[in-house]
Amino acid sequence: MIPQPADQAANRKRRGRLGGRPPAFDRETYKQRNTVERCINKLKQWRGLATRYDKTATIYLAGLHLAAIFIWSAR
DSSP: OOOOOOOHHHHHHHHGGGSSSSHHHHHHHHHHHHHHHHHHHHTSSSHHHHTTTTTTHHHHHHHHHHHHHHHHHHH
């Protein structure tokens, strides 16, 4: 969820039930979601994982583990 401008949140709160989505924004949930999305995007950089050339699930999972190890060791 992208943070809302303060004036939009105030307008929604003022309108009450008719204001649409709630004005709440959970910063911790957003941080966790952002971390997961960035990790998935890094994994997608591996062509074999992005295109799923591997025939079996075990070989695909092994490639996923290798990519994760390389990403983790490059930090």
